Amino acid sequence: MDNIIDKLRQVRRGAMFIIEGPSGTGKGAICKEVLAQDPHIKFSVSATTRAPREGEVDGVDYHFLSDEEYDKLVAEDAFYERVDSQYGHRYGTLRREVDSFLNVGEDVLFDMDWVGARQMKEKAPDDVVTIYILPPSFAELRRRLEGRATDSAEVINKRMAQFRDKVSHWKEFDYVIVNVNLDETVCKVQKIISGERMKRVRQVGLQAFVDELVKESEHE
Numbered sequence: 001m002d003n004i005i006d007k008l009r010q011v012r013r014g015a016m017f018i019i020e021g022p023s024g025t026g027k028g029a030i031c032k033e034v035l036a037q038d039p040h041i042k043f044s045v046s047a048t049t050r051a052p053r054e055g056e057v058d059g060v061d062y063h064f065l066s067d068e069e070y071d072k073l074v075a076e077d078a079f080y081e082r083v084d085s086q087y088g089h090r091y092g093t094l095r096r097e098v099d100s101f102l103n104v105g106e107d108v109l110f111d112m113d114w115v116g117a118r119q120m121k122e123k124a125p126d127d128v129v130t131i132y133i134l135p136p137s138f139a140e141l142r143r144r145l146e147g148r149a150t151d152s153a154e155v156i157n158k159r160m161a162q163f164r165d166k167v168s169h170w171k172e173f174d175y176v177i178v179n180v181n182l183d184e185t186v187c188k189v190q191k192i193i194s195g196e197r198m199k200r201v202r203q204v205g206l207q208a209f210v211d212e213l214v215k216e217s218e219h220e
Protein backbone atom coordinates (compact mmCIF):
# COMPACT_ATOMS: atom_id res chain seq x y z
CA MET A 1 0.00 0.00 0.00
CA ASP A 2 2.83 2.40 0.92
CA ASN A 3 4.28 1.65 -2.46
CA ILE A 4 1.19 2.99 -4.22
CA ILE A 5 1.19 6.16 -2.10
CA ASP A 6 4.88 6.73 -2.92
CA LYS A 7 4.25 6.16 -6.61
CA LEU A 8 1.37 8.63 -6.65
CA ARG A 9 3.49 11.20 -4.86
CA GLN A 10 6.27 10.88 -7.42
CA VAL A 11 3.95 11.93 -10.21
CA ARG A 12 1.93 14.52 -8.36
CA ARG A 13 1.96 18.14 -9.32
CA GLY A 14 3.68 20.30 -6.71
CA ALA A 15 1.80 23.32 -5.37
CA MET A 16 3.12 26.68 -4.28
CA PHE A 17 1.89 27.94 -0.90
CA ILE A 18 2.33 31.64 -0.26
CA ILE A 19 2.08 32.96 3.30
CA GLU A 20 1.58 36.70 3.72
CA GLY A 21 0.44 39.10 6.40
CA PRO A 22 1.55 42.34 8.04
CA SER A 23 5.06 42.35 9.53
CA GLY A 24 5.01 40.93 13.04
CA THR A 25 2.17 38.45 12.51
CA GLY A 26 4.50 35.52 13.02
CA LYS A 27 4.85 34.39 9.40
CA GLY A 28 8.48 33.42 9.88
CA ALA A 29 7.77 31.21 12.89
CA ILE A 30 4.79 29.60 11.13
CA CYS A 31 6.85 28.79 8.04
CA LYS A 32 9.69 27.32 10.14
CA GLU A 33 7.33 25.02 12.02
CA VAL A 34 5.45 23.84 8.92
CA LEU A 35 8.74 23.05 7.18
CA ALA A 36 10.14 21.23 10.21
CA GLN A 37 7.08 18.96 10.36
CA ASP A 38 6.64 18.12 6.67
CA PRO A 39 9.54 16.82 4.56
CA HIS A 40 7.58 17.24 1.31
CA ILE A 41 7.33 21.01 1.46
CA LYS A 42 10.40 23.11 0.83
CA PHE A 43 11.07 26.76 1.54
CA SER A 44 11.76 29.09 -1.33
CA VAL A 45 14.68 31.14 -0.04
CA SER A 46 14.18 34.66 -1.36
CA ALA A 47 16.89 37.06 -2.38
CA THR A 48 17.02 40.38 -0.55
CA THR A 49 19.22 43.42 -0.24
CA ARG A 50 18.35 43.93 3.44
CA ALA A 51 20.89 43.10 6.14
CA PRO A 52 20.52 39.81 8.04
CA ARG A 53 18.80 39.96 11.44
CA GLU A 54 20.43 38.28 14.38
CA GLY A 55 20.27 34.53 13.92
CA GLU A 56 19.44 34.70 10.21
CA VAL A 57 21.67 32.59 8.01
CA ASP A 58 22.62 33.35 4.41
CA GLY A 59 21.15 30.75 2.06
CA VAL A 60 18.71 29.54 4.73
CA ASP A 61 16.54 32.53 5.65
CA TYR A 62 17.42 34.61 2.61
CA HIS A 63 20.10 34.91 -0.02
CA PHE A 64 21.53 38.19 1.28
CA LEU A 65 22.79 40.17 -1.70
CA SER A 66 24.45 43.49 -2.38
CA ASP A 67 22.63 45.93 -4.70
CA GLU A 68 25.15 45.06 -7.42
CA GLU A 69 24.56 41.31 -7.11
CA TYR A 70 20.80 41.85 -7.15
CA ASP A 71 21.02 44.09 -10.26
CA LYS A 72 23.04 41.43 -12.04
CA LEU A 73 20.32 38.81 -11.39
CA VAL A 74 17.62 41.22 -12.59
CA ALA A 75 19.58 41.70 -15.82
CA GLU A 76 19.79 37.92 -16.22
CA ASP A 77 15.99 37.60 -15.80
CA ALA A 78 16.66 35.26 -12.89
CA PHE A 79 13.54 36.26 -10.89
CA TYR A 80 10.00 34.84 -10.99
CA GLU A 81 8.77 37.94 -9.23
CA ARG A 82 10.25 40.79 -7.22
CA VAL A 83 9.41 43.91 -5.30
CA ASP A 84 11.91 46.71 -5.46
CA SER A 85 10.78 48.98 -2.64
CA GLN A 86 9.83 47.17 0.56
CA TYR A 87 10.98 49.20 3.57
CA GLY A 88 13.79 50.56 1.42
CA HIS A 89 14.98 47.10 0.42
CA ARG A 90 14.44 44.73 -2.46
CA TYR A 91 13.07 41.19 -2.33
CA GLY A 92 12.59 38.58 -5.02
CA THR A 93 12.01 34.91 -5.83
CA LEU A 94 14.69 33.21 -7.90
CA ARG A 95 13.49 30.91 -10.67
CA ARG A 96 16.17 28.30 -10.02
CA GLU A 97 15.10 28.08 -6.37
CA VAL A 98 11.46 27.21 -7.15
CA ASP A 99 12.00 25.03 -10.20
CA SER A 100 14.45 22.77 -8.41
CA PHE A 101 11.62 21.70 -6.06
CA LEU A 102 8.62 21.67 -8.39
CA ASN A 103 10.53 19.56 -10.91
CA VAL A 104 10.82 16.74 -8.38
CA GLY A 105 7.19 16.97 -7.24
CA GLU A 106 7.79 18.77 -3.94
CA ASP A 107 5.56 21.60 -2.74
CA VAL A 108 7.09 25.01 -2.15
CA LEU A 109 6.39 27.46 0.66
CA PHE A 110 6.92 31.19 0.25
CA ASP A 111 7.01 34.04 2.73
CA MET A 112 6.09 36.75 0.28
CA ASP A 113 4.24 40.07 0.21
CA TRP A 114 0.92 40.66 -1.60
CA VAL A 115 2.63 42.22 -4.65
CA GLY A 116 4.61 39.04 -5.21
CA ALA A 117 1.61 36.84 -4.35
CA ARG A 118 -0.45 38.61 -7.00
CA GLN A 119 2.30 38.18 -9.61
CA MET A 120 2.65 34.49 -8.81
CA LYS A 121 -1.11 33.90 -8.86
CA GLU A 122 -1.35 35.53 -12.29
CA LYS A 123 1.50 33.41 -13.63
CA ALA A 124 0.31 30.08 -12.23
CA PRO A 125 -3.32 30.37 -11.05
CA ASP A 126 -3.78 26.60 -10.66
CA ASP A 127 -0.57 25.97 -8.79
CA VAL A 128 -0.52 28.87 -6.34
CA VAL A 129 -2.40 28.76 -3.03
CA THR A 130 -2.34 31.90 -0.91
CA ILE A 131 -2.76 32.18 2.86
CA TYR A 132 -3.12 35.46 4.75
CA ILE A 133 -2.14 35.68 8.41
CA LEU A 134 -3.74 38.35 10.64
CA PRO A 135 -2.50 39.35 14.11
CA PRO A 136 -4.98 38.96 16.99
CA SER A 137 -4.67 42.72 17.72
CA PHE A 138 -2.59 45.71 16.71
CA ALA A 139 -1.12 45.91 20.23
CA GLU A 140 0.16 42.36 19.86
CA LEU A 141 1.66 43.14 16.48
CA ARG A 142 3.48 46.17 17.95
CA ARG A 143 4.77 44.01 20.81
CA ARG A 144 6.10 41.40 18.39
CA LEU A 145 7.80 44.00 16.20
CA GLU A 146 9.40 45.74 19.18
CA GLY A 147 10.61 42.39 20.44
CA ARG A 148 12.83 42.07 17.37
CA ALA A 149 15.92 43.63 18.85
CA THR A 150 17.72 43.69 15.54
CA ASP A 151 15.38 46.09 13.69
CA SER A 152 16.02 49.79 14.22
CA ALA A 153 13.28 52.06 15.61
CA GLU A 154 13.04 53.60 12.15
CA VAL A 155 12.40 50.22 10.49
CA ILE A 156 9.84 49.27 13.18
CA ASN A 157 7.97 52.55 12.63
CA LYS A 158 7.99 52.04 8.87
CA ARG A 159 6.55 48.54 9.27
CA MET A 160 3.82 49.75 11.63
CA ALA A 161 2.96 52.66 9.34
CA GLN A 162 2.49 50.22 6.47
CA PHE A 163 0.10 48.05 8.46
CA ARG A 164 -3.08 49.53 6.98
CA ASP A 165 -1.80 49.36 3.43
CA LYS A 166 -0.73 45.74 3.86
CA VAL A 167 -3.88 44.60 5.65
CA SER A 168 -6.10 46.12 2.97
CA HIS A 169 -5.13 43.22 0.66
CA TRP A 170 -6.41 40.39 2.85
CA LYS A 171 -9.36 39.70 0.58
CA GLU A 172 -7.09 38.77 -2.33
CA PHE A 173 -6.03 35.59 -0.51
CA ASP A 174 -7.57 32.11 -0.71
CA TYR A 175 -7.38 31.40 3.05
CA VAL A 176 -7.19 33.67 6.11
CA ILE A 177 -6.00 32.70 9.60
CA VAL A 178 -5.92 34.86 12.74
CA ASN A 179 -2.68 33.86 14.47
CA VAL A 180 -3.70 33.72 18.12
CA ASN A 181 -1.60 30.70 18.96
CA LEU A 182 1.36 29.43 16.94
CA ASP A 183 0.60 25.70 17.32
CA GLU A 184 -3.02 26.12 16.30
CA THR A 185 -2.07 28.26 13.32
CA VAL A 186 0.52 25.73 12.16
CA CYS A 187 -2.12 23.01 12.44
CA LYS A 188 -4.52 25.07 10.30
CA VAL A 189 -1.84 25.67 7.66
CA GLN A 190 -1.12 21.92 7.58
CA LYS A 191 -4.82 21.21 7.01
CA ILE A 192 -4.88 23.64 4.10
CA ILE A 193 -1.80 21.97 2.61
CA SER A 194 -3.22 18.45 2.91
CA GLY A 195 -6.57 19.52 1.48
CA GLU A 196 -4.91 21.18 -1.48
CA ARG A 197 -2.76 18.12 -2.10
CA MET A 198 -5.86 15.98 -2.42
CA LYS A 199 -7.33 18.08 -5.20
CA ARG A 200 -7.85 15.93 -8.25
CA VAL A 201 -5.85 18.22 -10.55
CA ARG A 202 -2.77 17.84 -8.34
CA GLN A 203 -2.91 14.03 -8.27
CA VAL A 204 -1.82 13.56 -11.84
CA GLY A 205 -0.91 9.93 -11.22
CA LEU A 206 -4.50 8.99 -10.48
CA GLN A 207 -5.46 8.24 -14.08
CA ALA A 208 -2.92 5.43 -14.34
CA PHE A 209 -3.92 4.19 -10.90
CA VAL A 210 -7.63 4.06 -11.77
CA ASP A 211 -6.86 2.43 -15.14
CA GLU A 212 -5.00 -0.26 -13.24
CA LEU A 213 -7.94 -0.75 -10.85
CA VAL A 214 -10.30 -1.14 -13.79
CA LYS A 215 -7.97 -3.61 -15.48
CA GLU A 216 -7.79 -5.69 -12.31
CA SER A 217 -11.58 -5.68 -12.05
CA GLU A 218 -11.83 -7.10 -15.58
CA HIS A 219 -9.91 -10.20 -14.52
CA GLU A 220 -12.38 -10.96 -11.74
Ligand code: 5GP
Pocket residue numbers: 019020021023046047050081082083086091092093111112113115116117
Ligand atom coordinates in the same frame (compact mmCIF):
# COMPACT_ATOMS: atom_id res chain seq x y z
P1 5GP B 1 11.29 40.77 6.23
O1 5GP B 1 12.27 41.88 5.97
O2 5GP B 1 10.48 41.03 7.47
O3 5GP B 1 11.95 39.41 6.23
O4 5GP B 1 10.26 40.76 5.01
C1 5GP B 1 9.61 41.91 4.61
C2 5GP B 1 8.52 41.59 3.61
O5 5GP B 1 9.07 41.10 2.39
C3 5GP B 1 7.56 40.51 4.11
O6 5GP B 1 6.23 40.98 3.85
C4 5GP B 1 7.90 39.33 3.26
O7 5GP B 1 6.78 38.51 3.11
C5 5GP B 1 8.32 39.99 1.97
N1 5GP B 1 9.15 39.11 1.14
C6 5GP B 1 10.15 38.30 1.51
N2 5GP B 1 10.66 37.63 0.47
C7 5GP B 1 9.96 38.04 -0.63
C8 5GP B 1 10.01 37.70 -2.01
O8 5GP B 1 10.79 36.88 -2.49
N3 5GP B 1 9.15 38.35 -2.83
C9 5GP B 1 8.26 39.24 -2.37
N4 5GP B 1 7.45 39.80 -3.24
N5 5GP B 1 8.17 39.58 -1.07
C10 5GP B 1 9.01 38.99 -0.20
